[in-house]
Amino acid sequence: MSAASVAELLARSAVAWCPGATGVASATRLSGGASQETWSFDITHPDGAIGAILRRAPPGYGAAPGRAAGLDAEAVLMQLAHDAGVPSPKVLHVLGPDEDLGTGFIMQRVAGETIPRKILRDDEFAQARPKLAQQCGGILAGIHGLDIAALPQLRRMTAAIEISDIAREIEGFNWPRPVFALALRWLRDHDPGPSERVTLVHGDFRHGNLMIGPDGVCAVLDWELAHIGDPMEDLGWICVNSWRFGAIDKPVGGFGAYEDLFAAYEAASGIKVDAECVKFWEVMGTLRWGVMCVGMMQRFRLGPDHSMERAMIGRRSSETEIDLLRLLAPRA
Structure with missing residues (x-):
C-alpha cells in the first residue's frame, strides 16, 4: 500500500475518533519490521498537530x-x-475492521532515540547514561507489578518450556553447534524450576526497544513478546552481551552495572533479586539470540529471504558462542 493510500485511510480514521481532527500530514513509514509496519504521522487539529x-x-x-x-x-x-x-506511549486508538488499515493501533509519538550507538556514545546522552541501569530496574519493577488479572490472554512460559523450544529449533537446523549443545546442557542442569513469583514479562526489554532522551528512558516500546513467567527473565535479557554493543564491561545494556539494576529493582518492588537466577536467564537469552541468528542465516542460505540484513544478523551467531563460553567458564 502506498504512502498516499495509508495517509488517506489514516485521515478518515483520525477524523472519526479524534474530536476536532481535520486530517493527517507527513505520513512516513519508518524502517524496520519484517511483517509489521510502523508509520509516523501528524494528526492535524485546530489546537495544534x-x-x-x-x-x-x-x-x-x-x-x-x-x-x-x-x-x-x-x-x-x-x-x-x-x-x-x-513510561509507555499512550494508546490513542485501536484499529477496527472497517478502517481497512489491517490490525493494529495508533499511539502518541514520543520524542527520543532508540539507536544504541548514539545512546552509548553521543554527548547528548552523557547525563542520561549513568542513570539508565537504575531507571531500567525501576521500570521493570513497575512492569512486573501490573495486575495479572487485568492482562489480556498471554502465553505462559517456564524455563523448562523455553529450553524445550530452543532444543527443538537447534535440532531443526540440522547443523551441529557444539557450543549451543553445551549451553543447553548447562541450562538443563541449572534450571531453577517454576518461579514462585509469576508476573507479566515484557520479553524484549533491551536497547532498540527503549526510547531514550537526555534525561533517560522516555518510553518502553515493542511489547510483542510479552508473556507470563519468571520476572528475572527480563533482568537477564537486558544483560545479554549482544545488547551492550561493545561496552562489555557494563553488563546492563552497555551503560550500567548489575548492582545498580538490582538495587533499583529491589527498591521499587520490595523483592530481592536472585543474582544466580538472573545469570541463568542471561545464559538462556544469549543462547536464544544465537539460535535466532542461526535462523536468520538459514533463511538467507536456503531462502526465501536472501537479503543482506538476514546475512549480517546471521553471522552474529558466532558472537553468541563466544559469549556463552565466557558465561559458562568456571569462576576463579
Missing part, C-alpha cells in the same frame, strides 16, 4: 507469528502500563 505512530499488520497478513502476543494484546498492555505510570 498531534504526533502519532501507527503500528499495524497490513490487511491479509493473518495471525501473529510464533511467540508474538498480537497487536491487540500489545495495545492493551501498553495502555495498562501507561496508566500505571510505567
Whole structure:
C-alpha cells in the first residue's frame, strides 16, 4: 500500500475518533519490521498537530507469528502500563475492521532515540547514561507489578518450556553447534524450576526497544513478546552481551552495572533479586539470540529471504558462542 493510500485511510480514521481532527500530514513509514509496519504521522487539529505512530499488520497478513502476543494484546498492555505510570506511549486508538488499515493501533509519538550507538556514545546522552541501569530496574519493577488479572490472554512460559523450544529449533537446523549443545546442557542442569513469583514479562526489554532522551528512558516500546513467567527473565535479557554493543564491561545494556539494576529493582518492588537466577536467564537469552541468528542465516542460505540484513544478523551467531563460553567458564 502506498504512502498516499495509508495517509488517506489514516485521515478518515483520525477524523472519526479524534474530536476536532481535520486530517493527517507527513505520513512516513519508518524502517524496520519484517511483517509489521510502523508509520509516523501528524494528526492535524485546530489546537495544534498531534504526533502519532501507527503500528499495524497490513490487511491479509493473518495471525501473529510464533511467540508474538498480537497487536491487540500489545495495545492493551501498553495502555495498562501507561496508566500505571510505567513510561509507555499512550494508546490513542485501536484499529477496527472497517478502517481497512489491517490490525493494529495508533499511539502518541514520543520524542527520543532508540539507536544504541548514539545512546552509548553521543554527548547528548552523557547525563542520561549513568542513570539508565537504575531507571531500567525501576521500570521493570513497575512492569512486573501490573495486575495479572487485568492482562489480556498471554502465553505462559517456564524455563523448562523455553529450553524445550530452543532444543527443538537447534535440532531443526540440522547443523551441529557444539557450543549451543553445551549451553543447553548447562541450562538443563541449572534450571531453577517454576518461579514462585509469576508476573507479566515484557520479553524484549533491551536497547532498540527503549526510547531514550537526555534525561533517560522516555518510553518502553515493542511489547510483542510479552508473556507470563519468571520476572528475572527480563533482568537477564537486558544483560545479554549482544545488547551492550561493545561496552562489555557494563553488563546492563552497555551503560550500567548489575548492582545498580538490582538495587533499583529491589527498591521499587520490595523483592530481592536472585543474582544466580538472573545469570541463568542471561545464559538462556544469549543462547536464544544465537539460535535466532542461526535462523536468520538459514533463511538467507536456503531462502526465501536472501537479503543482506538476514546475512549480517546471521553471522552474529558466532558472537553468541563466544559469549556463552565466557558465561559458562568456571569462576576463579
